[in-house]
Amino acid sequence: MDRLFELQGEFWVAAVETLYMVALTLLIGGFAGLVLGTVLYTTRPGSLLSNRGVYNVVNVVINFFRPIPFIIFIAAVQPLSRLVIGTGIGNNALIFALSLAASFAIARIVEQNLLTVSPGVIEAARSMGAGPLRILLTIVIPEALGPLILGYTFVLVAIVDMTAVAGLVGGGGLGTFAQVYGYRQFEPVITWAAVLLIVAFVQGVQFFGNWLARKVLRR
Amino acid sequence: MALVSLTNVTKTYPAAERGGAPVVAVDDVSLDIEPGDVYGIIGYSGAGKSTLVRLVNALEPATSGRITVDGRDLTEMPERELRGIRLGIGMIFQQFNLFGSKTVWDNIAYPLRVAGASRAEIAARVAELLEFVGLADKARNFPDQLSGGQKQRVGIARALATSPRLLLADEATSALDPETTQEVLALLKRVNREFGVTIIVITHEMDVIQSIATKVAVMDGGRVIEHGDVFEVFSSPRNPSSQRFVATVVKGIPSPAELAVLRERHQGRIVTISFRDGDVSQASVFLELAAAGLEFELVYGGINDIQGRAFGHLTLAIRGADAAIDAALSRIASRVDVTEVD
Numbered sequence: 001m002d003r004l005f006e007l008q009g010e011f012w013v014a015a016v017e018t019l020y021m022v023a024l025t026l027l028i029g030g031f032a033g034l035v036l037g038t039v040l041y042t043t044r045p046g047s048l049l050s051n052r053g054v055y056n057v058v059n060v061v062i063n064f065f066r067p068i069p070f071i072i073f074i075a076a077v078q079p080l081s082r083l084v085i086g087t088g089i090g091n092n093a094l095i096f097a098l099s100l101a102a103s104f105a106i107a108r109i110v111e112q113n114l115l116t117v118s119p120g121v122i123e124a125a126r127s128m129g130a131g132p133l134r135i136l137l138t139i140v141i142p143e144a145l146g147p148l149i150l151g152y153t154f155v156l157v158a159i160v161d162m163t164a165v166a167g168l169v170g171g172g173g174l175g176t177f178a179q180v181y182g183y184r185q186f187e188p189v190i191t192w193a194a195v196l197l198i199v200a201f202v203q204g205v206q207f208f209g210n211w212l213a214r215k216v217l218r219r
Numbered sequence: 220m221a222l223v224s225l226t227n228v229t230k231t232y233p234a235a236e237r238g239g240a241p242v243v244a245v246d247d248v249s250l251d252i253e254p255g256d257v258y259g260i261i262g263y264s265g266a267g268k269s270t271l272v273r274l275v276n277a278l279e280p281a282t283s284g285r286i287t288v289d290g291r292d293l294t295e296m297p298e299r300e301l302r303g304i305r306l307g308i309g310m311i312f313q314q315f316n317l318f319g320s321k322t323v324w325d326n327i328a329y330p331l332r333v334a335g336a337s338r339a340e341i342a343a344r345v346a347e348l349l350e351f352v353g354l355a356d357k358a359r360n361f362p363d364q365l366s367g368g369q370k371q372r373v374g375i376a377r378a379l380a381t382s383p384r385l386l387l388a389d390e391a392t393s394a395l396d397p398e399t400t401q402e403v404l405a406l407l408k409r410v411n412r413e414f415g416v417t418i419i420v421i422t423h424e425m426d427v428i429q430s431i432a433t434k435v436a437v438m439d440g441g442r443v444i445e446h447g448d449v450f451e452v453f454s455s456p457r458n459p460s461s462q463r464f465v466a467t468v469v470k471g472i473p474s475p476a477e478l479a480v481l482r483e484r485h486q487g488r489i490v491t492i493s494f495r496d497g498d499v500s501q502a503s504v505f506l507e508l509a510a511a512g513l514e515f516e517l518v519y520g521g522i523n524d525i526q527g528r529a530f531g532h533l534t535l536a537i538r539g540a541d542a543a544i545d546a547a548l549s550r551i552a553s554r555v556d557v558t559e560v561d
Binding site: 118120121123124125126127128129130131134138139142143145216218 | 314
């Protein structure tokens with residue numbers, strides 16, 4: 001317990017680092033995933049702008065990257081990370097790898113949720129003379145907003161989980177804190193302090209997501 | 220000039236399985252729908268009615284044939300132009316297809332936004348339509364807070380927003396209970412009378428045709444097997460399959476199973492006589508039989524009312540000498556339709 005007080009500074013820095021990594025990943029990966037998922041949805045055969053070529057390429061790319069375990073994925077995309085953001089280590093390198101991995105996962109979640117929108121509703125919009133882009137932005141996405149929010153909440157929790165391996169590329173955050181000061185120094189109290197904070201954070205996120213989805217769905 | 224004109228229109232879908240035969244949903248259909256008509260298209264499910272109506276607003280492209288709406292040929296028109304055409308055609312659906320994420324007000328405003336109407340125009344038009352369908356107090360509600368009948372009224376208001384000349388109703392009352400169905404049909408009747416909107420009604424329900432349609436086309440297997448005035452088609456269907464279809468919805472024609480029961484219970488020859496309003500009185504037929512000294516009893520029957528005109532079928536069991544029956548029946552048959560059931 002005393003050790004935890006000594007490490008108070010590091011603990012809060014780690015917490016902020018985790019928040020930073022999660023927030024940036026959600027922003028970048030969330031946006032890229034939304035775009036990718038929307039592309040999947042709209043180009044799917046029989047959909048608004050069906051295009052077998054685009055659909056197949058995006059589909060195969062996502063299927064290729066999705067099964068790679070994240071801990072290997074970080075190492076695999078390190079060269080790409082150096083190329084794009086200039087570094088292969090640290091929090092930002094982790095954000096890069098995580099955003100990439102998350103965007104593929106989010107793309108699937110977005111696609112799935114957009115697919116739940118009733119074809120009848122889309123047909124109704126078409127019968128009013130609305131074009132594909134208008135239907136996508138003013139009908140499909142608003143109609144799927146409730147489940148989309150829940151989907152993003154689900155992904156956000158997974159992202160919190162994945163930030164824990166940041167230490168692998170020299171990143172910080174609560175995961176690294178728990179390993180370095182807790183696990184390796186036989187200080188279970190330190191480990192548990194990190195665990196509890198993460199649990200509290202995840203609970204907060206889930207609670208907020210549920211609340212927001214309920215507000216959107218009005219139920 | 221016809222508002223909607225279909226000439227030899229065919230719609231084929233590729234086979235569901237590899238190597239299978241393509242599915243012909245609409246097969247060589249030619250129809251003219253005049254301005255002001257309430258045109259019913261009736262048939263069993265899978266007869267191609269819904270596909271046919273989707274060809275009229277080009278939600279589906281026709282495989283071959285010509286479709287004109289208001290004199291404009293849809294078949295060669297590029298998608299962007301078709302959107303303009305669709306703006307001028309309202310459509311309502313069996314499952315209402317309201318936008319669940321939008322309020323009643325925003326649902327009705329949607330086609331006006333697509334049409335690029337100004338904020339003031341939208342506000343005025345939506346208020347007017349809400350008043351027309353009697354839902355002014357529900358403007359801020361969401362569709363899931365409404366009953367089925369209310370939802371369809373919103374659907375109708377939404378379909379009328381851009382003041383279309385043509386309204387397509389795809390099984391618009393099939394998800395509603397009988398009472399609500401009548402409410403919605405009455406509203407459609409008002410739409411036709413007050414705004415002069417031509418309506419194409421797709422349905423499998425006789426009631427719907429009976430209460431609002433002026434003309435009807437019977438579809439079976441993708442083809443229009445019979446079409447014309449509602450009274451004509453229902454009172455004396457010419458095509459065997461439309462007779463079969465009409466028999467399932469018209470009161471008074473016994474089904475084969477019912478006939479078997481009738482034959483078991485009654486002696487004599489069983490004959491169905493079909494009356495059409497004004498043609499011949501029932502009394503004159505009965506007098507003819509009585510004059511021939513025949514004994515008869517009414518074993519099955521029903522009278523239908525379409526657009527204020529009545530027609531019906533009465534099935535009689537007639538007993539007496541065969542020759543006398545033949546003579547009487549041939550005299551009757553010169554005036555009304557007589558079908559002997561054997």
